[in-house]
Amino acid sequence: MKFYELDSVPADSMRYTGEYNAKRKWGLPGVHCPTCDSSWGGISEVYPSVDLSGLPEAKQLEKAWLEEDFEKFERLRAMVRPLVPAWARLTPGTGFGPLIGSARGNFAQLYMLYSWRVIIRRDALEQLQAEGLRGLKGCRTELRFRQRNAPELMELEMEQHGLYHPDCLPPGNNEPCKTCGGYDSGPSKQPMLDKASLPEHLDIFRLRDHHGVIVITERFADTLRRLGFEEYSLRELPVR
Ligand SMILES: [Zn+2]
DSSP states (O other), rough: OOOEEEOOOOOOOOOOEEEEEEEEEEOOEEETTTTTOOOOOOOOOOETOOOOOTTTGGGGGEEEEESHHHHHHHHHHHHHGGGGGGTOOTTTOOOEEEEEEEESSOOOSEEETTOOOEEEOOOOOHHHTTTTTTOOOOOEEEEEEEEETOOOOOOOOEOOOOOOOOOHHHHHHHHTOOOTOOOOOOOSSOOOGGGGOOOOOEEEEEEEETTTEEEEEHHHHHHHHHOOOSSOEEEEEEBB
């Protein structure tokens, strides 16, 4: 089985006019880690299906900030933990809830303006689900159109599994920070996947150590080609 990184295409080669402007409703703050001394917060770990509105503290998670007090960050994270899947890492900056905003134009089946986020038309999602591909969880968005014949746009929520192979990472860089869970950096050579870490029950997932990277199986890639999906790119990731 081959694996591919699913990615966007250069903006200047896009033929579709679709665009959107959106924010996510809730997020954990970024944080300064007392152990590795990094200040960080990503935007690629997301749970669009997770609704925090029942939490008394939800209001404070509506704004983005950098938390200097690591214990406070941990308290916020612990509060959210029961609401997310067991495999969730909950790194600083993790987002929750649907994308809220406006959209216009016409959209390709998959829309990947950002390589770490997959927006998909509902009809396209249903086509892929009918093919039996595993790991397709479509979540509603709150992207509002002011035009006729607007598509219904969904966002994919993907599980985090799989790691880069240690041989493609800089030396001494394979273990996440014990306190904040951060990894230092990505591959320093041709990216390669670690065979033992790859899930067998999914055709699409995010890498666990670099969750901005979306990986699909050969089966998924073949289906995209066969169904004539447009405006995405694939790069094979060798497995060892
Ligand atoms: Zn750290």
